[in-house]
Amino acid sequence: MFITFEGGEGAGKSTQARLLAEAMTAAGRTVLCTREPGGAPGAEVLRGLLLSREHDWSPPAEVYLHFAARAEHVARTIQPALARGEVVISDRFADSTMAYQGYGLGADRALIAALSRLVPVRPDLTLVLDVSPAVATGRMAARRQALDRYEAMGIGFHGRVAAGFAAIAAAEPDRCAVVSADGGVDEVHRAVLAVVARRRSVAA
Ligand SMILES: Nc1ncnc2c1ncn2[C@@H]1O[C@H](COP(=O)(O)OP(=O)(O)O)[C@@H](O)[C@H]1O
Ligand SMILES: [Mg+2]
Helix, strand or coil: EEEEEEECCCCCHHHHHHHHHHHHHHCCEEEEEECCCCCCCHHHHHHHHCCCCCCCCHHHHEEEEEEHHHHHHHHHHHHHHHCCCCEHHHHHHHHHHHHHHHHHCHHHHHHHHHHHHCCCCCCCCEEEECHHHHHHHHCCCCCCCCEEEEECCCHHHHHHHHHHHHHHHHCCCCCCEEEEEECCHHHHHHHHHHHHHHHHHHHC
16 A cells, blocks of 8 residues: 655645554554655655755756656665555655646646656555645744755745645545645544545445
């Protein structure tokens, strides 16, 4: 089973991915928790290039770099774990490229869709965490880390990203579940567990 978390900055993806991994581990599953961009040694090098504020990539170059990192992540980390029968939980995956580069930066969405179709694994379930802009901004401020290249982009960009995630989820309701993420950590975690339980019973 391959599960992805998607959503904007401060939605709680990393927090909820870790909590779901802990819950599934406690239930006896072997879980591999990973992230994008990155998730394999070479892909983490590309992550550094993508998130650093030193480079202002052209939109197509940025798309290809994300898919290069993803190819490495899929081949080195995700496919081997799925072949071992593990649950793979990824903090971001291909939908983030569509939302950030496609909707947010105006890169060619047909190109991104075509490259996405060529990725040899598809999530069984994608949890799209939906956070209101004010809540997300508050969480990012509380984190008090230096902003990476995407976090530093303006409110217009983040609004387009959020609209992109909503469109992606609406277009693929069998794969995607939108989870309201404004509540507390435990409340969101319970909502995530409810979606996972429901989808598994449907799949079984
Ligand atoms: N439901 C929540 N309520 C309050 N704070 C949260 C919640 N979820 C996450 N946080 C905090 O907000 C910040 C961003 O959460 P994080 O999981 O890193 O989001 P993301 O990975 O989506 O950017 C972190 O400091 C985290 O501890
Ligand atoms: Mg995160």
